[in-house]
Amino acid sequence: MLPKKPDEKFEMMPTPANIDVPRRMFSCGTSDGRGTYWIECQEFPEWVATRPDRDKLLSLAGRAVIESQGGAVRWEINVRLQDYDGKELSHEHHEGSKKSIYGLTRVFLVRNRFYMIGLSKTTSHDDVEKEAAKFFESFEFTEAEPE
Numbered sequence: 001m002l003p004k005k006p007d008e009k010f011e012m013m014p015t016p017a018n019i020d021v022p023r024r025m026f027s028c029g030t031s032d033g034r035g036t037y038w039i040e041c042q043e044f045p046e047w048v049a050t051r052p053d054r055d056k057l058l059s060l061a062g063r064a065v066i067e068s069q070g071g072a073v074r075w076e077i078n079v080r081l082q083d084y085d086g087k088e089l090s091h092e093h094h095e096g097s098k099k100s101i102y103g104l105t106r107v108f109l110v111r112n113r114f115y116m117i118g119l120s121k122t123t124s125h126d127d128v129e130k131e132a133a134k135f136f137e138s139f140e141f142t143e144a145e146p147e
Helices: 046-050 054-068 125-138
Strands: 007-014 020-029 035-043 071-081 084-093 101-110 113-121
Touching: 035 125, 054 071, 054 084, 054 101, 054 113, 071 101, 084 125, 101 125, 113 125
Parallel strands: none
Antiparallel strands: 007 020, 020 035, 035 113, 071 084, 084 101, 101 113
16 A cells, blocks of 8 residues: 555666566655655566576565665565565665665566565664555555456
8 A cells, every 4th residue: 555646667678688578667755755665567578487496586686676776685585475475675775874775675476577566764674664564465466457
């Protein structure tokens, strides 16, 4: 459950496999103005969904996104949402002499779609974990509406 209507962004994202995939991102600020919620979906070719190393793929993909934004993963655990296994990653970002940014992100591979949902704030890890728990509990996968 987001506190307000999110901003939406769409782009074609290059991948290491030399294919561009559609990437949709939704984000909005927290009600206290000290953080950001985000939801991201990337649509990959069907063969990604049948890879035997899905668990490793989730871990690597989640870490790659966090590290590409200057973050460091603190810990990682296995999670499950509906019938889908995923990863939860706690991370921290330092921006020079600015305040640290604390984050909690969950990643899932649902059929051929890679989802990332998360929250980042400038408050504390404990605050992020409490608020993110409510956000994660409100999230569910549904069937796409016909176009």
